[in-house]
Amino acid sequence: MVSSEDFGQFEPAWCPGCGNFSILKCVKEALAGKDIAPHEVLFVSGIGQAAKAPHYLKCNLFNGLHGRSLPVATGAHLANPELRVIAESGDGCNYGEGGNHFLAALRRNVNITLLVHDNQIYGLTKGQASPTTGLNHRTKAQPGGVKREPFHPLAIAVAMKAAFVARGFTGMQEQLVSLIQEAMNFPGFALVDILQPCVSFNHVNTLQWYKKRCASLDDSYDPTDWERAMSKSMEWGDSIPTGVIYKNEAATPFADHFPALSSGPLMHQKREMEVVAEIMESYA
Amino acid sequence: MVSSEDFGQFEPAWCPGCGNFSILKCVKEALAGKDIAPHEVLFVSGIGQAAKAPHYLKCNLFNGLHGRSLPVATGAHLANPELRVIAESGDGCNYGEGGNHFLAALRRNVNITLLVHDNQIYGLTKGQASPTTGLNHRTKAQPGGVKREPFHPLAIAVAMKAAFVARGFTGMQEQLVSLIQEAMNFPGFALVDILQPCVSFNHVNTLQWYKKRCASLDDSYDPTDWERAMSKSMEWGDSIPTGVIYKNEAATPFADHFPALSSGPLMHQKREMEVVAEIMESYA
Amino acid sequence: MGSDKPQNRLQVRIGGEAGQGLETVGQMLAKALTRSGYGVLTTQSAMSRIRGGHNYFSVYFGTEQPLAPGGQVDLLAAFTQETVEIHQDRVGERGLVLLGEDMDTQGMERSLQIPFSQLVEEKIVYNVLALGVLADLLKLDTEVIDSVVRDTLGSRHEELLENNLQALQKGREWLQSQSPDFQSLGTSEQKDRLTVSGSQAVALGALAAGVNFCSFYPMSPATSIAINLVGHAESAGVVVEQAEDEIAAVNMAIGATFCGAKSLVPTSGGGFALMGEGVSLAGMTETPLLIVLAQRPGPATGLPTRTEQGDLELALHSGHGEFPRAIIAPGNHEECFSLSGQALRLAERYQSPVILLVDQYLVDSIRSVPRFDIEALQDPVQPGSTEQGQEGYERFALTEDGISPRLIPGAGQDLVVADSDEHTPEGHITEDRRVRTQMVEKRLKKMEGLRSEVIAPSYQGPDEPDLLLVSWGSSQGVVQETAGMLHSESRQVATLHFSQVWPLVPEQFLECLQRAGSVISVESNATGQFAGLLRRETGFEISQQVLRYDGHPLTTDFILKKLEDSGLA
Amino acid sequence: MGSDKPQNRLQVRIGGEAGQGLETVGQMLAKALTRSGYGVLTTQSAMSRIRGGHNYFSVYFGTEQPLAPGGQVDLLAAFTQETVEIHQDRVGERGLVLLGEDMDTQGMERSLQIPFSQLVEEKIVYNVLALGVLADLLKLDTEVIDSVVRDTLGSRHEELLENNLQALQKGREWLQSQSPDFQSLGTSEQKDRLTVSGSQAVALGALAAGVNFCSFYPMSPATSIAINLVGHAESAGVVVEQAEDEIAAVNMAIGATFCGAKSLVPTSGGGFALMGEGVSLAGMTETPLLIVLAQRPGPATGLPTRTEQGDLELALHSGHGEFPRAIIAPGNHEECFSLSGQALRLAERYQSPVILLVDQYLVDSIRSVPRFDIEALQDPVQPGSTEQGQEGYERFALTEDGISPRLIPGAGQDLVVADSDEHTPEGHITEDRRVRTQMVEKRLKKMEGLRSEVIAPSYQGPDEPDLLLVSWGSSQGVVQETAGMLHSESRQVATLHFSQVWPLVPEQFLECLQRAGSVISVESNATGQFAGLLRRETGFEISQQVLRYDGHPLTTDFILKKLEDSGLA
Numbered sequence A, B: 001m002v003s004s005e006d007f008g009q010f011e012p013a014w015c016p017g018c019g020n021f022s023i024l025k026c027v028k029e030a031l032a033g034k035d036i037a038p039h040e041v042l043f044v045s046g047i048g049q050a051a052k053a054p055h056y057l058k059c060n061l062f063n064g065l066h067g068r069s070l071p072v073a074t075g076a077h078l079a080n081p082e083l084r085v086i087a088e089s090g091d092g093c094n095y096g097e098g099g100n101h102f103l104a105a106l107r108r109n110v111n112i113t114l115l116v117h118d119n120q121i122y123g124l125t126k127g128q129a130s131p132t133t134g135l136n137h138r139t140k141a142q143p144g145g146v147k148r149e150p151f152h153p154l155a156i157a158v159a160m161k162a163a164f165v166a167r168g169f170t171g172m173q174e175q176l177v178s179l180i181q182e183a184m185n186f187p188g189f190a191l192v193d194i195l196q197p198c199v200s201f202n203h204v205n206t207l208q209w210y211k212k213r214c215a216s217l218d219d220s221y222d223p224t225d226w227e228r229a230m231s232k233s234m235e236w237g238d239s240i241p242t243g244v245i246y247k248n249e250a251a252t253p254f255a256d257h258f259p260a261l262s263s264g265p266l267m268h269q270k271r272e273m274e275v276v277a278e279i280m281e282s283y284a
Numbered sequence C, D: 001m002g003s004d005k006p007q008n009r010l011q012v013r014i015g016g017e018a019g020q021g022l023e024t025v026g027q028m029l030a031k032a033l034t035r036s037g038y039g040v041l042t043t044q045s046a047m048s049r050i051r052g053g054h055n056y057f058s059v060y061f062g063t064e065q066p067l068a069p070g071g072q073v074d075l076l077a078a079f080t081q082e083t084v085e086i087h088q089d090r091v092g093e094r095g096l097v098l099l100g101e102d103m104d105t106q107g108m109e110r111s112l113q114i115p116f117s118q119l120v121e122e123k124i125v126y127n128v129l130a131l132g133v134l135a136d137l138l139k140l141d142t143e144v145i146d147s148v149v150r151d152t153l154g155s156r157h158e159e160l161l162e163n164n165l166q167a168l169q170k171g172r173e174w175l176q177s178q179s180p181d182f183q184s185l186g187t188s189e190q191k192d193r194l195t196v197s198g199s200q201a202v203a204l205g206a207l208a209a210g211v212n213f214c215s216f217y218p219m220s221p222a223t224s225i226a227i228n229l230v231g232h233a234e235s236a237g238v239v240v241e242q243a244e245d246e247i248a249a250v251n252m253a254i255g256a257t258f259c260g261a262k263s264l265v266p267t268s269g270g271g272f273a274l275m276g277e278g279v280s281l282a283g284m285t286e287t288p289l290l291i292v293l294a295q296r297p298g299p300a301t302g303l304p305t306r307t308e309q310g311d312l313e314l315a316l317h318s319g320h321g322e323f324p325r326a327i328i329a330p331g332n333h334e335e336c337f338s339l340s341g342q343a344l345r346l347a348e349r350y351q352s353p354v355i356l357l358v359d360q361y362l363v364d365s366i367r368s369v370p371r372f373d374i375e376a377l378q379d380p381v382q383p384g385s386t387e388q389g390q391e392g393y394e395r396f397a398l399t400e401d402g403i404s405p406r407l408i409p410g411a412g413q414d415l416v417v418a419d420s421d422e423h424t425p426e427g428h429i430t431e432d433r434r435v436r437t438q439m440v441e442k443r444l445k446k447m448e449g450l451r452s453e454v455i456a457p458s459y460q461g462p463d464e465p466d467l468l469l470v471s472w473g474s475s476q477g478v479v480q481e482t483a484g485m486l487h488s489e490s491r492q493v494a495t496l497h498f499s500q501v502w503p504l505v506p507e508q509f510l511e512c513l514q515r516a517g518s519v520i521s522v523e524s525n526a527t528g529q530f531a532g533l534l535r536r537e538t539g540f541e542i543s544q545q546v547l548r549y550d551g552h553p554l555t556t557d558f559i560l561k562k563l564e565d566s567g568l569a
């Protein structure tokens, strides 16, 4: 049995009180709860405070470039679909610099899990607006307030009929653990957008602010009803729904489409010299 | 009075029978119909067959990089909001390479018009799948068929509550002319996705294929009803709706938020030497 | 008029609009000529459009292998009037122009008008009909040309094949009824050869070296490499994925390689410009990365379907910060095959980015080459054993040669940690200045190994020549041919060719430069990028340069003319 | 222990965790010292985190302006025990350590323990209390330090200001009760100066030159330049937009400039690596483009908050294809101001990309400088008259100097057409090889103009020195100070500094290199990029190099030690 402790103890370079600590804890619990050992999982992250998270976890890790965790994760998965791949990064990383990859990942339906630490701000670079920063929110870089409509990651994911779309909140940890587990269980691209207070730079969307608003979807909610999910995904105001917003069980995981992968990870495959010879013959 | 002829006659490098010819014609008519002279408009395009279109039009033109028409158009507009800016490019350009800019433009609500020649294929590079290529559509680059869910530009635009979202079709030219005009009239970011047969590389979505399916939205359709528009934007099958899918009249055009632009185009603004002196004093 | 050319060579040019099937005819002709024992080299001039405009495809062949595009045209098959106008002057005295019956011969005496519409019904087979005419003019064996058509079209519809074979036959028969005055070449007996394009050779070389992952975003002239791989994806066990953009392409390949794939990313200048941050990432995380950079003329979109060697400096310096890399620039089709494998091996061995620098001319041209010796290929480099299972695995362990043991995550119990930030040997973020210094030095130390494995430039000619021509990459052949033409008793001419352009090891060639009377470099760019690099690395200044930058491949004619113009030849 | 330093200088170091307000104290102290007539130079060492870790801020000042970071520390204000541990050894014999009452003096005799919690209630003002202590130790005028605190915090809450002023007062009073044994400097009378950071100077210079558009994506250490501009956006009439990514940032600026804005794009290495295609686009469309590239150590994410000069080669070669550019690398804060304007002018005049190459050390360090002479500034370069109204306007007209008349779309009746493909003079796509050749040559011809306006390198010292130190960009000051220390009767030392690194005009400096006994280059990178460039352009080889690549700025100590180690000093 794997336990949370198996993922080690590190000293995160986060601010005291940061929501990232809760996510780290929940990730460990989710993995332990699913009995996944450190070497069975690969974390891929970008750059930002969120993207440091896997450094504080015993695991395989590729901590790449800002905005590029999804393509790396996709490549990793397509090289070895047997390895569990979790992409973990911030809102800026995934929805800002990496926006095009987010769209592509939704379309590809790669069987990986995406955990977005959504603090609605660029934390590591000291507090500029991220795509999810609210309208009129003032920052040093946007002293007159943000004048772009916030990006609604869940709405986009649902509009694209993504496989699994959920929202978690660092203040609702039990739910968060199970959302991460459900996401990992789901065969296809699974997004968990996690509301995470940034105590240093987001003084609007504080822990209290989220606590007042976040409410678990109740059992009557049917996440397979697309139209319903579409509206739900846009709810952002006095009440913010958490839980599984949408599931599309019909979607086929992407790796299944590659004949080359039917015989397992690429690293174990031999060079096909007969095929090379055959191709050469076709040029004769 | 401006007439279509004022936009000149050129020899397009397109294949005979290509839907691009119709779009070119409709664009000319739309401009002439609105009495816009060549020098009053700036076209910005990317790279692809579609992106060549403005070369066949007397106009101001910046024909930039593949995928990057929107940021150039945004910059142009923010330098001179008085100039009418039309971005014109292909599906690959806007939704593929330029996907992140598409998202950003929707969020910014810059007052420009985006005409997407959507032939559901990469034409200029000889027929690879574009983001809008249908599931299982076979191409040279996807000999086993495309295995990614097609991108639904209208759905994404509606999900983001874009200002103006419409679909045109080269086989419905009268409507197309008026859609382009409406888009230009609308104060905010206006998307017209134009279904356009590619006779050389898309043998699935042919003129006939579109003709059989495309149907104008009728007068009873209310494009300001978001939920309705959301469903409508996903309709793609035996019937494909054309017309204005969604309008969001509440959205404020982006340039209005910049105090610097209240006194007109940047090119006419003087360097503020007193302000420079003042800032310098603050360092003393 | 092109310059004189060897007696034992002929050039066929097929010109017309995009979409008229010129390329198909040219390719089949090239294959038929190769099978008939000739040495063949083709070039194509295509506009950036799908239909219309003016394109042409040239098949240059001889009893010996031509190494460079030809000058004078011997047979011009003109599918449009424009073709006649543009190429008429290039047709030699003994040459012949084939054109449609309905076209204007413009007073040319040596022309043949083919009555296409009387011979066949469908326009779509006009091109193959013309192929029949050409084949017969060139005295190709019926069986050979038939077999080529069969092999090329056989995989498509039966009916289509039949129609084409008939058109071929009609063309042949019609020609026989004409008894034109045209002198073909004597027979040639070269055996056991392939007819391959540069991109086919690159793709095959990559497969033979173990490539099993390819992520790409379409861009001329690189797309064909991906298309070649995807065509064999199933049988050869390759994952080929079209990415959403070039940034995704390079990052996907890095992710795949990190997890044990052998990856290749084909692109062209604009796409490569977008990959710079990814190249730097590969440098920092020490992930093998093989990029095939197929150059076309820039800047920006430039001339999408034409050729240039204008991205050498970008290849050398792309990516921010400092890290080792190698740049290999095959000089011909055999090297496209063998060096794409070498490039992959270097990437894997030194865990670094390696760029295979080709260009439109090289990847699109077709050539007859001896069968590749695939038996002799080395085994793919394998990452370290993956079963250590010990706590202390360090992905970035400090070693003598800078190369750390590379394990694959998921292959065993060891945890593999890689970071784009500066990192400790274990792969975790650090800002420690001592560790930083060690890591910079460790990474750069790999340059030593790369240097020790450099492909030495090849020198041909007398030891102390009056004139030394320096070339790199795809201009190998044309420079060798030019040197051959310039060389005489009274004027000793040699060539120095680089098929690897980074790193450079001056000891391998500096003396050659110093011993020559005068040194002239030949490049397909406007600023003499390689000459600049040579000077940076050796101090040796090549002040005389032949530079071409109009988008067309270097030819012997072009080089000779430039040399003459500047009083050098 | 740091090396000896001039008697007339002192160094204060404030160390602790991120989030303890060290930077604020340091900045206020710097300003107060400048106002008191001293010359000041600050450096900061910050980790890539928001709270915790170990950061420090050093304020080096003297009766004359220090040009380089200091070595030995005279006053250490330690906010954490770690600070004491790390910096204890750097404190000079006559130096003093300030620390909290609850901290361990670790046996240091020359230390002062401040009873923070007894003096004030809120932790948040501890830093300003320490500032009070420091100010009094340094014998700063009460009014001066008060005014600085007022000016700095005045724009925020009244109450906050009051609390801070009280804390300041408490600190001062407490110190007066201690009568510590510390020797401050004599007075200095430098007048009329500013206290600016490099990024403030760049931003102000840009505004003064007419910049009115800035698109950026946040990235350390470049963000501060955008933040400086956005702070004045309303009053100065600047459009500042945070883009969705760096590719958007560069393309937006190109679009804005095309429509008549004067644009600036600040970024760092990784972001710049993503902009290469855009740089090439500016080259091809001949759109002015000013990028401020603030370097930090790479590759990849590297050391985000530290310094390096590792992106010179990337700046030189970014973007595919060939086109002209200029690269300006200010040597100090005055040049940050004046040369950002010069960079914009070159971009506008030559309608080309220009890169202003700075680094974390330069942009983040604060310095006292004479007031900028804004009266003397040139008028901004204006595009051509925009009222020609004639049919035949050619955006890319072929001209003598390669510079075509540039009109702005929408400014008049003329149609302005620009294309990223190769184009005719009117701006439309062409594949004509003659036009292509002309256009390549036209673009490259602009290099001549750029060469004619190059900022000549500055030479200081005797004509035929025994030793010549070569530097570029931000290392100007440290190399000058080092030369000063090495220079003696028996050893003549000179410096050659480049504030523009491309193009290079060898006639301006080659002789200097040749006349010197030995030549040593000093760079903040691991491969000696500038020395390589010099060799490429002149053939001159600088074989002795002092290179620093641990992320920290060059210091005289570092250079002297390296020279000693290699027997050169």
Ligand SMILES: Cc1ncc(C[n+]2csc(CCOP(=O)(O)OP(=O)(O)O)c2C)c(N)n1
Binding pocket: A047, A048, A049, A050, A051, A065, A066, A089, A090, A091, A092, A093, A094, A097, A117, A119, A121, A122, A123, A124, A125, A130, D217, D218, D219, D220, D246, D270, D271, D274, D301
């Ligand atoms: C190409 C590139 N651009 C910009 C940066 C600078 N950068 C680092 S982290 C970051 C923002 C991080 O925001 P987010 O992803 O939301 O993470 P957070 O710090 O808030 O957890 C940025 C812009 C970078 N490292 N690379």
Ligand SMILES: Cc1ncc(C[n+]2csc(CCOP(=O)(O)OP(=O)(O)O)c2C)c(N)n1
Binding pocket: B047, B048, B049, B050, B051, B065, B066, B089, B090, B091, B092, B093, B094, B097, B117, B119, B121, B122, B123, B124, B125, B130, C217, C218, C219, C220, C246, C270, C271, C274, C301
């Ligand atoms: C950075 C970059 N990548 C790739 C290309 C090659 N390219 C040119 S056009 C094109 C696709 C065009 O497709 P689309 O935008 O749908 O236009 P269409 O030709 O179908 O009208 C591509 C991939 C390029 N020019 N630049």
Ligand code: SF4
Binding pocket: A013, A014, A015, A017, A018, A019, A020, A049, A050, A119, A123, A124, A197, A198, A199, A200, A201, D050, D051
């Ligand atoms: S800056 Fe915000 S997100 Fe980053 S560690 Fe601090 S609190 Fe967390």
Ligand code: SF4
Binding pocket: B013, B014, B015, B017, B018, B019, B020, B049, B050, B119, B123, B124, B197, B198, B199, B200, B201, C050, C051
């Ligand atoms: S390839 Fe397709 S889109 Fe391009 S011109 Fe031809 S028909 Fe039109």
Ligand SMILES: [Mg+2]
Binding pocket: A048, A090, A091, A092, A117, A118, A119, A120, A121, A122, A123, A130
């Ligand atoms: Mg964030």
Ligand SMILES: [Mg+2]
Binding pocket: B048, B090, B091, B092, B117, B118, B119, B120, B121, B122, B123, B130
């Ligand atoms: Mg298309």
